[in-house]
Amino acid sequence: MLNQCFDEAERRTPAMLKRCIDAVMNSLQLAEGASLHNAQRQLFARATWSIAQCRGALAETFPVRLREAFEQQVDDPSASTLAGLFDSSLMQLVDDSAMNESLESVRLLQNLLPLVEHSLPILDARMSSLIGLDSIEVEKNPMRPSVFARVLRDLMAEVEEEGGIRVVWLQHIAHVLGRELGQLYEALALMLQQANVQEAGYRIRLVEDPEASRAASAPDVVTLDMLSMGDADGGGRDGGGDDSADLEPAALGRSRSELGNAVFQDFLAGGSGGGVQPLDEGYYEQVRRELGEVDALSAMPVASEALSGEALSRYRATPVVDRPGRQVSVDTTLAADRWGHYGLAHERTRVLLELKARAEDAAQAIGLDLVRKLVNQVARDPLLLAPVREAVVALEPALLRLALANPRYFGESDHPARLLVEEVAQRSFRYNDEFADDFLAYLEPVCAAFNALNALESEKPRPFADALGGLRKRWQQADAVETAAREAQLSSVRFAEARQQLADQMAWEISLRPDVFNAPELVLDFFYGTWSLVMATAQLRPVEGAPDIQACRSAVGTLLWSVRPETMRQSKAVFESLPGLLQCLHSGLDALGMSKSERQPFFDALMRLHQPLLSLRRVRVKGDQALPGTDGELDEPVKRDLSVAPRVFVTAQPWMATGEWADAGFQDTELDPQDEADPLPPVEQADQVAEPSVELHLNDPVPFVEAQEAVAPAVVEDQPADRAVLARLRAGCLVDMYSQGAWIRAELIWASARGTLFMFSSAGGRAHSMTRRSCEKLIGNHWLRLVETHAVVENAVQALTATAPTKGKRKRRRLATPA
Known part of the structure; x- marks a missing residue:
């Protein structure tokens, strides 16, 4: 089964890499048009031309190299691919291009991981089970992202000599490669599931912590998980750490938090991390220094990050499913005409620091850091359109102010601020084009509501509830028209499905009648197919002037009686019944919506079935003698084989008239x-x-x-x-x-x-x-x-509070506060 996974990846990767390269070429062209520096534009142009020339070679060689890397990982699971990404030559004096390339290689892996976080854990669990492990060991998955990143980096080095061009390639391929890898991992996980490969589980290890008792007895000490310290945004699945130094309280006074995932996880759970411990003067001094830096930044001109001119035209012309995602974070400069002065990143940072200056305990400081981290996490969500992510970033000042009164509010699933962000995001999933009129109509009231919340400068949740209520009302009004149109469309298909189910049941009931034996196949096919639909229509939705359900059932018996061999000799009785029978049949088919051309073949065949009767009738009307060999009687009809039972079919697809379709x-x-x-x-x-x-x-x-x-x-x-x-x-x-x-x-x-x-x-x-x-x-x-x-x-x-599995004993670090 493992080889089948390798085969599937090898089969998919040529087309996958071609799509990635096409997206990179498009992204480079956009970057070239947006660049203000001639040297940079030339670099982008050379990078575009070079990757276009290498496209075929890369797509042809990549799956072969991947297969070799997969098999090498199986043979030697301890082989580190992360080490291959980060070149040891960085520890020496090397040129900038080599250093940049190694850094971009590691950054490529870091950017891939958030894009595969939904599909990769499932593959890790099944792959660990497949290779015989009792618990999940992500580093032993031979198809983990770091293997793809290393193979791609090595292959690029073979086809392109200039390091600067390779760096540009790595910068622009991360997003699309992550998206493609996510789809590949999803397909592989599904394949393993269909093969009944079970998921392995995580192994939880409890270890003795010598610091635990001391921390519990000392209320002025907050214990923090060492592995989660540092910038969570830069963390990786393969990462780890070994620093056990204490984190000074002043670190909480910075605009860029050094707190890690375990701290926030413990904090949201109401643990000891960041309680009511007071903040010392070192903290406030750090806040003042950071505010001074913001003042210096505010005096400097800020370049717009928005696309304009030809680059914007090319971006809009790109199909929405192929557009490269625009990067958004808390450091992004937003459009001033839409977001005012809060569009400037340093102004949002100023709000954060001013609120930190008002904080009285560690919980408030950690709560502010938590809000900024979560805003940044949402801003990086690749499923959201860039303007929606920008809107969440722009709302950061209003969200930060709530943290002073309730530092843990983002952990409350029913908090109005959290509901507002969630429902705005969920509503945005209806749209895939940020330039479309319907999306802009959705975004405009959202921007107005967010700007109003920022202007209020309130620390209470009520304004968020009011803003959400206003947006919900607008959305409900907009949905009312669509809902009415949707219900009208659904009514036809729902009725067709219900009619078909009832028709199948009625066809089965007709097949149980004793008089269906020896009936012509033409008649039975009509009853089991078309006429059962007429009967179902008469029962579910009676039409004025059409036969009711009882008349439809009577028509079944009359038609079966009229074609029986013994009845065919009773020409007078049959002739008397035919006009009413035909009128009933035509009226029922009219109510069904079947056109004249659709029904004509059946009636032509029915006429041929009654042709002996019609011939005899014409002879008698003319007063002529009976035809030779009849003596005024009909020839004996050809009988069907009684051993062949009548057939009825359950239709897989509901029948619908042309108008209903x-x-x-x-x-x-x-x-x-x-x-x-x-x-x-x-x-x-x-x-x-x-x-x-x-x-x-x-x-x-x-x-x-x-x-x-x-x-x-x-x-x-x-x-x-x-x-x-x-x-x-x-x-x-x-x-x-x-x-x-x-x-x-x-x-x-x-x-x-x-x-x-x-x-x-x-x-x-x-x-x-x-x-x-x-x-x-x-x-x-x-x-x-x-x-x-x-x-x-x-x-x-969940992404912010996720902690990486550790090996051996956990190391702890302390955040000391003054006694």
Whole structure:
């Protein structure tokens, strides 16, 4: 199974690396247009040209080298890939380009890790089990991100001699490579799950801590986990530390916190980390020094970080699914026309330091650091559009002020400030284009609300609750129109599904009638398919002027009676019954919505079935003698083989009339004209897609309900990767879909019980409905992509408070406060 994982990675990586290189080329072109320095523009231009020339060689060689690295890791799990990334020559006097390259290699790995944090732990757990480990050991996963980073760095060094160009490549490939790795890890984890590879678990080790008793007896000492000290933003899965020096209280007075994850984890849990310990003069002196630095920064001109001119035009012209993510953090300078003076990073830092100057104990200082860390964590969330992340950064001053009164408020899931940030983020998942009119209409009131909160300078949560209430009201008003349109669209497909289920049941009941034996197959097919739908319609949604359910049932008996061999001799009785029968049939089909052309083949065949009767009638009307060989009677009809039981089929896909398909928005989204691979068929409208069905016989012991269930799981087992994506679609899922020349964000609002029809809804309540076959084609051509979402604030809290597993005895460090 391990070799199968290697094979799958080797198969996927050529296309994966090509997509990464294409994204890097686009990002470099944007950077070239935005650069103000000629030398830098030339560097970007050379880097773009060089990687374009090496694209084929890199894509061809990368999977081979990866396979070798994977197998080397299996043979020697102790081999360190992190050491290979950070060149030992940094300890010597080397040129700047070599140092920069080694630093960028390590930074590449650090930037990859947040992008795979959702899929990698699952792969780590199953991979550890696969290679025979009792517990999870992430450093022994042969396919961990550091292996990919090292192989890529070494390969780049072979194809490009200039170190400066390689540094630029590494800077621009991190985001897209992380996204691709996340998808690869997800596919590998799914493959291991389908192979019944179980997840290993973490091993919890309790060790004796000689400092614990001393810390418990000394209220003026706060114990901090050594491994979590330092900047959490720069931490890595492979990282660790060995410094046991004390952290001075003055460190809390800095704008850049040195507190680590374990401190915040303990703090949010209400532990001893950062209680009501007083702050000494060294802390306040540090705050004053930092404020002085902010004053110096405010006197310096600030360059705008926003794209403009040609670079902005190229960025907007790039398809939304291929746009490189813009980096946002608490240090980002935001647009002044949107955020005022709080758009300046040093002004937000000033608010932080002024609040720290007002802090009276360690809990308030740690709480302020916690808010800034969480804001920075949300600002780095790759699933959010850049303007949304900028909005959270801009709200930092208002969020910081709350921490003085309630330092741990971000640990309260129902706190208004946390709910506001979360709901703004969740609402933004509806959009995938930051330049689209619908997104700008969403963003404008959010910006107004956030600016108003900053201006209030309140330390109470009530304004946040009011702001959230105002936004919710606007969203509900906007949703009301879409909800009405959505319900109208859903009503047609829901009715079609309910009608089909009832029709299948009625077809089964008809098949149990004794008079279906020896009936023509033409008639039985009509009853089991079309007429059962008419009967279901009459029961679920009676139409004025159409036959009711009792008349429909009577029509079944009349038609079966009219085609029986013994009845065919009673020409007078049959002739008297035919006009009323035909009128009933036509009225029922009219109520169903079946067109004249669709029903005509059946009536032509029915006429041929009654042709002997019609011929005899014409003879008698003319007063002629009976035809030779009849003596006024009909020839004996050909009998069916009584050993063949009537058949009834459970349809996998609900039948819908042409008008119903149009009302429900069924369509095939179009392929890009430049994509020549397997173009999609034209819109199928009322043509039914050939889906698997279950054939039932009267002699079968399987009841009808079990037959319905037999159709349902036709999606999951032994599927290719494309169908595995389809199997994950559930109501509420978001997708990026290519439709009418543009990428749109749509929500799956309905799927048929048997997984054969899907309805998506995009901005404005527009419906996009399609069959399973169409969905599979779109996924296979990468024109429908599942969008991952998560609880943004909760995810940020978990990432901030996550602690790395340690080996051996934990070391502790102390934050001493004066007695």
